[in-house]
């Protein structure tokens with residue numbers, strides 16, 4: 389079996405990659421993902437200026453997953469763009485993802501105009517779902533603002549673009565959000581970002597410093613919500629908009645379920661943070677073993693074919 393996949397006009401040797409925020413802060417971490425079995429990588433979400441992020445401790449692993457309130461620490465847009473342009477020379481046959489978001493609408497347009505005018509040939513992931521910047525709402529929970537933002541962006545941005553979404557929890561919101569996304573030539577949507585503003589307690593205390601311990605939840609806790617968001621949008625979106633599945637992937641079986649729900653690419657966050665880049669080889673082999681056992685040769689043989697009772 390092969391786990392290769394296609395997003396837009398791009399082919400990837402493997403349908404696994406990191407989730408933005410994990411193993412993607414600097415060239416050292418990104419190099420480790422390049423040299424792993426991952427099919428590609430996405431950068432840490434970049435802002436116009438570099439950011440130190442929230443006070444530490446701001447990330448905590450738990451038995452069932454993780455909680456984080458990093459606060460968008462990153463080395464700034466130019467650092468990641470320069471590296472991505474360098475990779476276009478050293479790895480001309482590979483396509484990478486560039487995650488970004490502005491701290492204001494104006495900044496978001498400034499960032500995307502810089503990408504549009506640059507020689508960047510990869511795929512842009514616009515983060516509409518960061519839950520950890522105090523005072524900043526998760527953009528994609530405001531569908532009117534999201535629609536206006538996308539309409540403005542697509543008036544000038546002509547390169548491949550997708551959006552990183554927060555989880556939705558209401559069928560009507562799936563309907564309304566899908567209706568917005570179907571209006572635009574999106575290359576993909578990525579479901580889901582961490583489930584925002586959870587709380588993890590050990591003994592009598594919170595485990596992270598920012599926001600009185602409130603942070604985005606990842607790991608085993610979130611797989612059912614991630615699968616539901618992948619499948620809800622798979623059933624509602626134009627087939628030209630691919631779906632990246634993120635959330636709760638520990639094993640090949642978890643990846644199989646994301647693809648069964650409709651995902652064309654699968655991103656790994658918490659498990660990658662805990663296990664390191666060797667997780668890509670383990671999970672890829674586990675998925676291939678499942679496919680071989682079931683007689684599936686490619687992921688298209690079962691993608692989106694979730695059975696109902």
Ligand SMILES: C=Cc1c(C(=O)O)[nH]c(=O)[nH]c1=O
Nearest residue numbers: 433458459460518520582604
């Ligand atoms: C980009 C900010 C994000 C962060 C963060 O930097 O706090 N954490 C997440 O779980 N998701 C995000 O989208």
